[in-house]
Amino acid sequence: MFLLDRESPLPLADQIETRLRALIEGGQLAAGARLMSIRQLATQLAVSPNTVVTAYDRLVAAGLIESRGTAGFFACEPVAGAVDAAWLEAGEEQEPVWAAQQANDQRAGMLLASSGVLPPSWLNDGLPATVLQRALARHDAGLAARCPPQGMAEVRERIAMMMRTQGMTVDGGRLLTTWGATQAIDLICRAFLQPGDAVLVENPGYFLMFGRLRQGGLHVVPVARRPDGIDLDELEAACREHRPKLLFIQSVLHNPTGWGSSAANLHRVLMLAHQYGFLIAEDDTQGHFHPGHPTRLAQLSGLERVIYVSSFCKAMSPAIRMGYIAAEPKLLKPLLREKIYSVLTTGALNELVLLELLAAGRWRKHVERLQQKIGTARTVAARQLREAGVQLEPPGEGGLFLWGAVPPQVDVEELVRDAYRNKIVLMRGSAFMADGADDPHIRFNVVYSQHTRLADYLRPRLAAVATAQDALRRARATG
Numbered sequence: 001m002f003l004l005d006r007e008s009p010l011p012l013a014d015q016i017e018t019r020l021r022a023l024i025e026g027g028q029l030a031a032g033a034r035l036m037s038i039r040q041l042a043t044q045l046a047v048s049p050n051t052v053v054t055a056y057d058r059l060v061a062a063g064l065i066e067s068r069g070t071a072g073f074f075a076c077e078p079v080a081g082a083v084d085a086a087w088l089e090a091g092e093e094q095e096p097v098w099a100a101q102q103a104n105d106q107r108a109g110m111l112l113a114s115s116g117v118l119p120p121s122w123l124n125d126g127l128p129a130t131v132l133q134r135a136l137a138r139h140d141a142g143l144a145a146r147c148p149p150q151g152m153a154e155v156r157e158r159i160a161m162m163m164r165t166q167g168m169t170v171d172g173g174r175l176l177t178t179w180g181a182t183q184a185i186d187l188i189c190r191a192f193l194q195p196g197d198a199v200l201v202e203n204p205g206y207f208l209m210f211g212r213l214r215q216g217g218l219h220v221v222p223v224a225r226r227p228d229g230i231d232l233d234e235l236e237a238a239c240r241e242h243r244p245k246l247l248f249i250q251s252v253l254h255n256p257t258g259w260g261s262s263a264a265n266l267h268r269v270l271m272l273a274h275q276y277g278f279l280i281a282e283d284d285t286q287g288h289f290h291p292g293h294p295t296r297l298a299q300l301s302g303l304e305r306v307i308y309v310s311s312f313c314k315a316m317s318p319a320i321r322m323g324y325i326a327a328e329p330k331l332l333k334p335l336l337r338e339k340i341y342s343v344l345t346t347g348a349l350n351e352l353v354l355l356e357l358l359a360a361g362r363w364r365k366h367v368e369r370l371q372q373k374i375g376t377a378r379t380v381a382a383r384q385l386r387e388a389g390v391q392l393e394p395p396g397e398g399g400l401f402l403w404g405a406v407p408p409q410v411d412v413e414e415l416v417r418d419a420y421r422n423k424i425v426l427m428r429g430s431a432f433m434a435d436g437a438d439d440p441h442i443r444f445n446v447v448y449s450q451h452t453r454l455a456d457y458l459r460p461r462l463a464a465v466a467t468a469q470d471a472l473r474r475a476r477a478t479g
Contacts, residue, residue, distance in 0.1 A: 004045055011380075012047050014452050016055035024064050024075050031077040035065060054376070058451045060121040063108045067121040069128075076108075094416060094431060096207040102425050104318070113419075113448045114427035116255065116400065118314065122373065122447065126366035127317045127357070134360075135352040145348040149340050151177030151324070155351045158358040159324055166287075167299040170326050174303065176335055177346045180323040181285045181311035183339075185209055187325070188246070188281050188307060189216050190342070191334040198242035202230055204432035204439070206255050206283065209248060222434035225254060227394045229265030232272075239276040246279045252294045253286035256432045256443035257403040258396035263295045270297065273305050279331070284310040285323075289399040291371045303328050307335075312354060314400075315367055320350050373447075374400065380450040388455045389462030393441070402444040405429075409465045412440055424457055 002019045004012055023029040035041070038056065042049045056073055059065040065073050091098040103115035139145040150156070156172035163170050178184040193199065195217030201210065203222035213220050221238050224231040230249060238244065249269070251261040273280050282297045287310060298308035303326060311323035325335055339345070357363045375398060382392060382402060390404040406412060416426040429439030448454070 004047070012045075013051045013054040013058075013380075016041075016045070016047075016052060017058050017452060020055065020059060021062075021064060024059075029075040031075055033075045034071075035073040035075065037072055050376075054380075054450075057119060057121055057447070061119045061448050061451055062111060062453060067124060069124060093420065094413075094428060096211050096431060099425075099427050099431065100208055109423050111424045111448055111451060111453055113424055113445060113451070113454050114443045115425060115445050115448065116314070117318070117445075118370070118400075118447060122370065123315075123317055125369070126315070126362065127320065127353070131353060131356050131362070132349075135349070135356040138352050138355060139348070143349065145352065147177075147345045147348040147351055149345045150336055151175065151346060152348070152351045152355065155355045155358075156324075158355060160326075162358065162363075163298075163326065166296070167293070168296065168308070168326070169302055170298075174326055174328065174332060176325045176327075176332055176339065177351060178311075178323040178325060178339065179343065179346055180313045180321045181283065181309050182208070182323075183343070184309040184311070184323050184325050185212065185248075185281070185283070187335050187338045187342070188309075189213065189218075190338040192279060192331075193218055193245055197245040200235070200238055200242075200244045200247040200278070201434045202249060202254065203434045204256055204429065204441075205248070205434055206250065207427075207432045210434050220434055225257065225259065227257075227259045227396070229259075229261035230269065232265065232268050235269065236272055239272055239278070243276065244278045246281060247273070248281045248283060249297070250283045250286070251297050252284055253290055253396065253399035253401075255286055256401055256427075256429075256441075257393065258399045258401040259394065259403075260290075260294055260397045263300070266295060266297050266300055270301055270305070278305075280306045282306055282308050284308060285314060286399050286401075288312075288315045288367050289371060289374055291375060291398045294397065298326060307331055312363075315370055316354075316357065316363070320353050322346070322350050322354050371398070374398065377450045378402070378446045381444060381446040384452070384455040385444060385449060385458070388458040389465075390442075390444075390458065400445055400447065402446055402449070403429075403441050404444055405440040406442065407462060407465045408440065410440075410462065412438075412442070415461065416442070418461075419457060422457060424454060 004015050038049050038052045042052045060067060064076055066076055067073055089098060090101045103112055103117045136142050153172060156175040159175055160170050160172045198219045198221050199213055200221050200223055202225040204225060210220060221242050223234045223238055251266055280297060284296060297306050308326040313321050385404055386392060393403045395402060412428045416428050419426045427443050429441030433439055
């Protein structure tokens with residue numbers, strides 16, 4: 001098909017991606033044409049299958065090829081022109097709801113370089129179609145099965161078993177299933193907060209939550225996030241001044257920075273919660289991607305004053321939305337009431353599928369594979385972003401995100417808008433700031449950001465600023 005230049009400094013996966021891209025965009029590989037299997041191409045080019053997988057994953061992410069399960073990979077029709085005007089935008093460009101919509105619309109040809117999702121090809125092996133049939137066979141009523149509002153007892157106990165392996169002492173009676181973590185956050189707001197209540201949030205933090213809190217008439221109090229956890233001095237000062245009702249915090253693989261939290265930091269957070277009487281909502285949505293055994297608030301507290309939230313959506317499948325809340329019964333009861341008021345219950349099909357995945361051991365193996373692939377993607381993405389001129393902050397312990405700053409003279413607003421015109425979705429740092437402050441950072445999804453298309457876009461734009469800075473310094477030196 002083509003040859004690789006083994007003397008080139010360009011990695012082999014990048015060369016394969018570039019060659020295949022040229023064949024597809026040039027029409028030599030027509031839409032619908034079947035590509036060689038991963039093993040066949042690896043054999044022909046004398047490279048490892050993982051090298052071909054990396055190239056294929058990037059092409060899938062770019063919308064140039066698609067995976068059809070066991071049938072293989074097929075070329076797609078190259079997409080040109082403006083974004084389809086028939087799409088209804090939920091908000092203005094770069095607003096939180098707009099950004100969330102981009103990741104879920106999956107518009108052809110868009111590179112979701114700042115999204116919080118994985119490419120479909122990374123999730124297919126975790127939820128094969130055969131699982132659905134086995135899941136339905138678990139219940140006599142099949143598709144007519146009903147789900148208890150708290151969640152199926154066997155599902156909750158399987159989740160509890162998983163949590164116990166992570167060091168959290170919990171049983172099925174302390175769990176409530178939800179339609180993902182987004183609904184879990186909404187239930188917490190409904191059950192425990194009233195208009196005017198002060199709520200502490202990390203800054204930067206989960207951008208979509210800020211709007212939800214303000215929508216409920218709540219007083220949002222930002223507290224700075226550091227590489228080792230929330231800023232404890234700012235947290236205590238905020239407690240003294242505002243007497244908060246609740247703190248939302250991500251102790252593991254914080255979004256958007258990817259940072260973790262030290263055990264000492266988390267111990268102090270719990271002490272302040274006891275001292276000032278506020279509840280803690282620990283959002284562990286990204287925790288499945290952590291390659292080790294991080295410390296969590298739910299683990300240290302035994303769930304005292306802590307409401308733990310997590311989700312299977314990011315790592316399992318967006319088609320089967322499943323999240324869960326763990327809390328003491330006195331806190332879980334109002335959450336259950338709010339769930340019944342708002343949606344009554346979750347879907348029995350979703351819970352049966354999750355039960356099959358957990359009981360068969362598929363979930364554990366799938367997550368382990370994802371962690372390894374994400375680790376490889378982080379290495380590639382970090383290298384390419386640095387070479388393009390992005391200054392990466394301390395990279396954290398793993399996960400989907402890198403938090404990178406552009407040079408001071410770069411207009412971040414204009415950069416992300418221009419990137420969108422070039423079919424690259426970037427999110428500026430200020431979108432993650434609860435106080436709306438200007439910020440030079442961009443959140444990078446490591447899976448999509450390993451794509452050479454992003455580095456090729458950023459490099460000349462950031463280099464032009466660096467060249468202008470050098471010229472100005474030389475002029476001042478000689479002047």
